[in-house]
Amino acid sequence: MSVIGEGEARGGPVFKDISAEEDDMHIIESLCMNCHEDGSTRLLLTRIPFFKEVIISSFTCPHCNWSNTEIQSAGRIQEQGIQYTLKMKSKMDINREVVRAESATTRIPELDFEIPAFTQKGSLSTIEGLIDRAVTGLEQDQAARRVTDQDVAAKIDEFIAKLKKLKDVESEFTLVIDDPSGNSFVENPCAPQKDPDLTVTHYKRTEQQNAVLGIQESDTLEQEKPGNDLESLRNEVLIFNTNCPECNAPANTNMKLVQIPHFKEVVIMATNCESCGNRTNEVKSGGATEEQxxxxxxxxxxxxxxxxxxxxxxxxxxxxxxxxxxxxxxxxxxxxxxxxxxxxxxxxxxxxxxxxxxxxxxxxxxxxxxxxxxxxxxxxxxxxxxxxxxxxxxxxxxxxxxxxxxxxxxxxxxxxxxxxxxxxxxxxxxxxxxxxxx
Missing domain, CATH: 2.60.120.1040 (ZPR1, A/B domain)
Incomplete structure (x- = not known):
């Protein structure tokens, strides 16, 4: 593959705010998997507010007119996994927009239907789009099944009809999106108020989920070094290397223990990016979880x-x-x-x-x-x-x-x-x- 368009390497942040400009578009020659002729893939590295960095790719083939669009999260994995449980009660719910990461599992308990993680690329669509994509996947090999196994093909046709009927929302059903990476999202049309039909649950990932996401956990703790006790940390600002959460450029994070009067100690972390000028701060409790x-x-x-x-x-x-x-x-x-x-x-x-x-x-x-x-x-x-x-x-x-x-x-x-x-x-x-x- 070779780049044949814009997008030459230059200074500044890697991921920029989404806009109508095409100055940062990358065009890459790619093989069409439908007709095996040369097509082109357009890549856009952008940053969507509230969803951080994403990579949007769009492939088109001028020979057979086949096209494909995908979205992939380029942001960091969140500290906790997230699960959205939505009660679908009306046709308006079908139009809710959804960001579904590649690592997310989608379930409809009423139909005993599940789309496992990493079986589909990440997408930005509506709930109707998720159902249509599932229907398209099931219909893909139906022609061959009708020849080799008519009973299985008939059962799949019956199930596809049930999926399509969901879009009419004639009866209430539940949609569950479970993403251990924490990078999926379901629209709340009642914002800024709480959505009574949408339940959002944050959870701690299991060791198996961390392994699937490629997160390596340390098996042993480092030995405490002389002079690094709590008393010395109170009077010292620690500096360690990290990446900017906005543009992903190398940056430094400062960390310090601070005693809040009439409360307890906290750890304050501040990041200042010299590339894009972004400044962030975050606070972690320096003590244990309280009994109440x-x-x-x-x-x-x-x-x-x-x-x-x-x-x-x-x-x-x-x-x-x-x-x-x-x-x-x-x-x-x-x-x-x-x-x-x-x-x-x-x-x-x-x-x-x-x-x-x-x-x-x-x-x-x-x-x-x-x-x-x-x-x-x-x-x-x-x-x-x-x-x-x-x-x-x-x-x-x-x-x-x-x-x-x-x-x-x-x-x-x-x-x-x-x-x-x-x-x-x-x-x-x-x-x-x-x-x-x-």
Missing amino acids: GTRITLHLTNATDMTRDLLKSETCSILVPEVDFELGMGALAGKFTTVEGLLTDIKDLVLKNPFTCGDSTVSDRSEKITSFADKIDQIMAGELSAHLVLDDPAGNSYIQNVFAPDADPEMKTDKYTRSFEQNEDLGLNDMKTEGYEA
Whole structure:
């Protein structure tokens, strides 16, 4: 194969924002697998907001007019796997857009139907498109089956008819997309509100899933080196090499242990990319999982509340009842910021979601998003009273008490016992901490 078009190597980020320009398009001569003549493949390395980097390839053959389009995730594997369970109740659900990674398994329990992982290339389509693609795959060898085994061909024809009937949504059925890489996504048309028909579950990958994804886990822990104890780490900024999450160029990440007053120690990591100028920060708890979960409710009454320091761990969910907003754990990762900074991140997360903006969005949804952004602005300006709720089953989140050590009249902190499902999400049900020999 040889490059015959644009896309010469040059400086700058490898993955750029998606746009209508073709300056970064690569055109490669490729063999057509249909007629075995020479065709061309167009490759676009781009970055879609909310979905990170992707590689889009489109093959066309001028001889037989055969074409094929694929999408492949070029981003890093997420820390946790993800499972989407969608109750299909109306024909509108068929039009939901779906990002399905190659590592995702798709199931329809009512038909006992499953598309295993790595049997199809990654795709960006609708649920109707997923069903059509499954039908096309089943119909591919039907002509030969009708000659060699008519009974099997008849059963497959019957099953194909059932799949096609699903698109009419005459009866309710369930669609499950399980992706251990965490890079799949199902559209929420109710955004920024929670979708009552869509359940999103984050989970810890098994050793077998890590092996399938090519993630190598260390079998032994490194010996602790002299001078690297906790006391010395508190006064030292550690620097290690990594890649920029935006352009994938080499960058440095700084890490430091910080003691939050009246709370606990946390690990703050900051990455600064010299290639694209992107800056990110993430916070990890420096302590163990608490015995009980924590639910912090802060009444936002004026603009001065926006300056309160805030720690949101990666296991914390966010709720703002006054605007019917709920954000599940893992969506914004761990953050050490202010209340204003968190509300700004929430606003940007909703506005930059490609399924809720752009020319393809419907007017009603666009109005909801605009109204939501206006309400967030009013809350930050102190014009609208609201409650900010941080619900962290691990107990590692925190909002600054400006009256410390006295109680804060506008803030309420509740401790609660975790449910079995919350312990399962945190990986605590299978964790054994007693009975080991010294």
